[in-house]
Structures are given as structure tokens and as C-alpha cells.
Amino acid sequence: MNEQILTNAQLVLRDEVVQGTLVVRDGKIAEISQGKSQLAQADDLGGDFLLPGLVELHTDNQEKYFSPRPKVDWPGHLAMSTHDAQLVAAGITTSFDSVALGDVAGDSIRVEKLDAMIKAIVDSEKNGINRADHLLHLRCEVSYPGLMAFFERYIDVDLVKLVSLMDHAPGQRQFPPENIPKYREYYQGKYGFSDTEIDAFIVEQQANSAKYSDRYRRTICAVCNERGIATASHDDATIEHAKESAELGMQVAEFTTTMEAAKASHDLGLKVLMGAPNVVRGGSHSGNIAAKDLAQAGVLDILSSDYYPSALLQAAFMVAAQDNGYSLADAVALVTANPATASNLFDRGELKAGLRADLVQVRQHEVMPLIQRVWNQGKRVF
Numbered sequence: 001m002n003e004q005i006l007t008n009a010q011l012v013l014r015d016e017v018v019q020g021t022l023v024v025r026d027g028k029i030a031e032i033s034q035g036k037s038q039l040a041q042a043d044d045l046g047g048d049f050l051l052p053g054l055v056e057l058h059t060d061n062q063e064k065y066f067s068p069r070p071k072v073d074w075p076g077h078l079a080m081s082t083h084d085a086q087l088v089a090a091g092i093t094t095s096f097d098s099v100a101l102g103d104v105a106g107d108s109i110r111v112e113k114l115d116a117m118i119k120a121i122v123d124s125e126k127n128g129i130n131r132a133d134h135l136l137h138l139r140c141e142v143s144y145p146g147l148m149a150f151f152e153r154y155i156d157v158d159l160v161k162l163v164s165l166m167d168h169a170p171g172q173r174q175f176p177p178e179n180i181p182k183y184r185e186y187y188q189g190k191y192g193f194s195d196t197e198i199d200a201f202i203v204e205q206q207a208n209s210a211k212y213s214d215r216y217r218r219t220i221c222a223v224c225n226e227r228g229i230a231t232a233s234h235d236d237a238t239i240e241h242a243k244e245s246a247e248l249g250m251q252v253a254e255f256t257t258t259m260e261a262a263k264a265s266h267d268l269g270l271k272v273l274m275g276a277p278n279v280v281r282g283g284s285h286s287g288n289i290a291a292k293d294l295a296q297a298g299v300l301d302i303l304s305s306d307y308y309p310s311a312l313l314q315a316a317f318m319v320a321a322q323d324n325g326y327s328l329a330d331a332v333a334l335v336t337a338n339p340a341t342a343s344n345l346f347d348r349g350e351l352k353a354g355l356r357a358d359l360v361q362v363r364q365h366e367v368m369p370l371i372q373r374v375w376n377q378g379k380r381v382f
Contacts, residue, residue: 361374
């Protein structure tokens with residue numbers, strides 16, 4: 001029997017923080033008690049916080065390591081190793097690596113690297129190379145004509161535990177009709193389109209959305225519901241969007257762009273997910289609703305680091321420090337218990353007897369919370 005005793009810690013439980021001791025046996029949390037252990041073999045945490053391992057539902061952090069510069073291909077196992085190391089250093093012990101099935105431009109790097117990324121994620125997990133647990137989040141661009149071929153290819157991969165549905169066409173969610181000028185500006189800058197080319201691009205994207213989006217969205221949700229795979233909406237902007245997502249059986253509302261959509265999603269039982277960088281920066285980089293405003297309204301359920309892993313822990317502590325009704329236990333749940341439950345992972349996300357001993361030791365510094373150690377199933381990985 002492998003046993004560890006972690007004592008003199010501020011244990012961040014689901015509903016409260018208590019000074020106490022946590023016992024790990026054979027990779028699982030065996031006992032939790034208040035007070036300091038007097039056993040000689042106990043590991044004294046010196047009053048540091050002990051949190052559940054962080055659960056990340058939506059990160060594309062790995063993309064930059066597969067193609068660190070334009071026209072540079074990096075070996076998949078090395079890309080995953082770097083990505084994995086960055087995650088565990090940020091306290092993330094479960095990561096849903098998000099991969100794009102289709103893009104607004106058919107020949108994008110995301111599409112070109114898709115097979116290589118999925119293979120590297122699956123192989124590194126299968127071969128026990130990773131220190132965090134890596135699962136797959138399929139991001140389905142429902143206005144992309146070739147989406148279903150990708151979806152059918154990958155939906156049976158064992159690591160697929162979350163599927164999100166998005167439509168980045170002009171006039172849709174992130175870019176409603178009044179924001180089409182911003183759409184033009186963004187994609188002209190990204191792809192170097194001339195005025196004539198961007199006009200044609202907009203017409204093509206709108207036609208694809210009208211032809212494919214609704215059918216693909218409904219088909220994919222039906223398949224996932226049948227298989228028990230969690231689904232998420234993306235960039236919902238209206239009450240009607242939220243109602244549609246709920247009717248299709250979705251569990252998560254990713255990056256809602258307005259307060260009305262966030263409130264409606266939350267009231268309908270969807271877990272509202274926002275970006276941790278949004279919290280750290282004090283607002284959305286694209287001008288949408290600020291996560292702190294959703295916390296103030298009590299409708300913020302999950303945080304995701306998205307593109308910046310270390311933002312996840314920092315954002316949770318920032319939410320707890322704001323005057324919004326979220327205690328530290330509530331704020332930590334945004335990055336642990338809530339994302340775990342929303343993705344049907346019921347064996348982690350809390351400090352609770354019988355669950356996995358995925359743990360993060362955090363020391364509160366006047367500047368920021370500092371990670372001291374990280375364990376995955378009782379094994380120290382950082």
C-alpha cells in the first residue's frame with residue numbers, strides 16, 4: 001500500500017476551506033480530517049493551500065508547439081511533451097486538448113495539422129508519456145462543408161469526451177450583422193485579402209452557414225447524446241441561441257458573448273464557460289462581455305485557460321478576491337469540480353474521499369498564487 005499524509009494545509013473543499021490533513025492511498029484520496037497530523041511521516045505543507053488538480057475543458061495551447069513558426073513542422077511527441085509540461089506547471093492535471101474539425105479557411109494550419117495533432121495526443125497518452133491526463137475536445141465548425149467527414153473519422157477515438165459546435169460565419173454568433181465590419185477587418189488582416197477578395201469570402205461563408213450549419217449542429221448533437229459525450233455551444237449571443245443549445249441537449253455554453261445569453265444559458269442548466277485570460281486582463285480582447293460581469297451576476301460556472309495555461313489558477317484567485325459572492329471554494333470550483341462534472345468526469349475535481357488524488361499545492365504570494373507541487377493520482381508530476 002502506497003500512502004502519503006499531507007498535513008497543515010488549507011484544504012479547499014467543495015464548499016469551504018478548512019485547516020487540516022489529507023491522506024492519499026494508492027492514488028486516491030483516502031481520508032480528510034481537520035487539524036494537524038502528529039505522525040512523523042506526515043508532509044507538512046506549512047499552511048499552503050491544497051486544491052484539486054485543475055480541469056481544463058478548452059485549450060488549443062498545443063497548436064503553437066506543432067507549428068512554432070510559419071512553415072516549421074515540429075515532431076509530434078516533442079510538441080506534446082512541451083505542451084504537457086506547461087500544463088502541469090500551471091496545476092492542470094486534466095486537459096481537454098481542443099482540435100478544430102474545419103476552419104473558416106479550408107487550407108488553414110489547424111486543418112493541415114489535425115491528423116498529426118490527434119495522433120500525437122493519442123499516442124503520448126497511450127504510451128504513458130504525459131504527466132497530465134489528456135483528453136480530446138472536438139471543435140466542430142458547423143459552416144465548414146467537409147466537417148462531417150472529419151467528425152465521422154474521429155468521433156470513435158476513445159479520448160473524445162467533449163464536442164463543441166461553432167459557427168464563425170459573418171452574421172452569426174461572434175460576428176452578428178452589426179459586427180460584420182469587424183469581421184472584414186479581422187480576416188483581411190489575418191489572410192491579407194483585398195477588398196474584392198474579402199467581399200467574395202463573406203458571401204461564400206454566409207452561403208456555407210445557411211447550407212450546412214443547422215443540419216450539422218443537430219446531427220452531431222444527436223450522435224453525441226446517444227453516446228454520452230458532453231457537448232458545448234460556442235459564442236451564443238442571444239436567448240434564442242441559449243434555448244436552442246438546451247433543446248439540443250448541450251451541457252456547456254462556451255464563451256457567451258452577451259449577458260442575456262449567459263443568464264439564459266445558466267438558467268436553462270448549461271454551465272457558462274468563460275476565458276481565464278478575460279478575467280486576468282479585466283475584459284474580453286474582442287469586446288464581448290467581461291467574465292467579471294458574469295461573476296457579479298452569479299452566472300459564471302467554468303473558467304478555461306484557452307490559450308494561456310497559467311491564467312487558470314490566477315483567474316480563480318482573482319474571482320475569489322472580487323466582491324461578487326464567490327468564496328475561494330466557489331472560485332476554485334470554476335476550474336475543478338464544475339468542469340469535471342460538466343464533462344462527465346465524476347472521479348476527480350474535488351478533495352473528497354474516494355476520488356483521484358489529483359492535487360495542487362499553492363502558496364499565496366502578495367503578487368500571485370504560486371504553485372509549489374502537483375500530483376496526478378498521488379504521483380508527483382511537478
